[in-house]
Amino acid sequence: LDLKDPKDLEIAKKIIFRSDALIEGFRPGVMENFGLGPDDLNENPLLVYGRMTGWGQIGSLSQAAGHDINYIALVGALHAIGNKDVKPSIPLNLVGDYGGGTMFLLLGICSGLLSVQKTGKGQIVDAAMVDGVSSLMTIFNLLSKTGMWDLENRQNNMFDGGAHFYNTYMTKDKKYISDYQLISYFFPPFMLAHQ
Numbered sequence: 001l002d003l004k005d006p007k008d009l010e011i012a013k014k015i016i017f018r019s020d021a022l023i024e025g026f027r028p029g030v031m032e033n034f035g036l037g038p039d040d041l042n043e044n045p046l047l048v049y050g051r052m053t054g055w056g057q058i059g060s061l062s063q064a065a066g067h068d069i070n071y072i073a074l075v076g077a078l079h080a081i082g083n084k085d086v087k088p089s090i091p092l093n094l095v096g097d098y099g100g101g102t103m104f105l106l107l108g109i110c111s112g113l114l115s116v117q118k119t120g121k122g123q124i125v126d127a128a129m130v131d132g133v134s135s136l137m138t139i140f141n142l143l144s145k146t147g148m149w150d151l152e153n154r155q156n157n158m159f160d161g162g163a164h165f166y167n168t169y170m171t172k173d174k175k176y177i178s179d180y181q182l183i184s185y186f187f188p189p190f191m192l193a194h195q
Contacts, residue, residue, distance in 0.1 A: 003034045014034065017043050021109050023050040028057045038124050047122040048112035052105050055098075055189075056128035068096035071129045076151065077137050084155040100132030 001008040007160050016022055016036070031037045031051075038049045042080045053055065054066035072078045072095045082089030108125035116122055143149035155161040 003036070009034060009036075013041075016041055016047065017042070018046065020113060021048040021050060023052065023093055023109070025107070026050040028053060028062050034097070045122055046116050046120070048109055048116060049122065049124045050109045050112075051124065051126045052101060052129075052131045053126075054101075054129045056131065057111075057126055059188040061130075066129075067094035068129070071100065072133050074130055075137055077133050078139075080137075080140060080151060080154065080160065082154055082155060082156040083161065088154075095136070096129045096133050101127060101129035130191055 001012050003009050003012060003060055012034075013036070022041075023034075032040070041047055041049070055061035055064060069090065072091070077095055078088045078091075081095075082090075082093050084192065085137040101194070105125060105127035108127055112123045112125050141151050142149065144151045157163075159166055161167050165179050168178050171177055
């Protein structure tokens with residue numbers, strides 16, 4: 001639908017008015033400009049309105065363009081990934097777009113749908129990728145404050161390649177394998193035999 005076309009806009013409203021959830025990923029204010037903001041859709045009081053942004057609905061970066069790598073860099077996740085003494089590794093777009101963004105939004109929408117069943121009221125779920133990534137970094141920030149994780153020096157910690165049992169190793173055919181010792185530590189051999 002072309003939301004700038006009044007006919008298409010009316011079609012969009014009809015669809016939204018009979019929907020359980022709406023997901024939008026525009027910059028803040030765009031849906032309001034179309035008359036499709038949360039306050040404009042009161043005809044559907046059960047609607048769970050999902051909003052996905054990079055930087056959040058308000059703040060100095062809210063209108064700025066951004067990409068996964070920008071969000072993870074700002075909160076320090078990018079700095080924490082990769083081998084020591086080289087530039088940080090790019091973790092595909094799994095950390096910001098999918099982990100910090102999509103998964104947080106989907107959990108919020110699922111929670112909202114459950115809440116609607118109990119309360120009879122819709123709600124707004126606002127997921128900013130930078131907030132989600134920051135939340136994913138919580139354990140590492142906490143561990144660093146207790147001296148159990150070195151955020152400044154990669155490959156100096158248990159789960160960033162600093163431990164022999166949490167690393168990859170080159171094979172004779174120039175491919176790589178991961179070490180299974182951590183698996184055998186958490187899952188004794190009798191459990192692995194049943195898989």
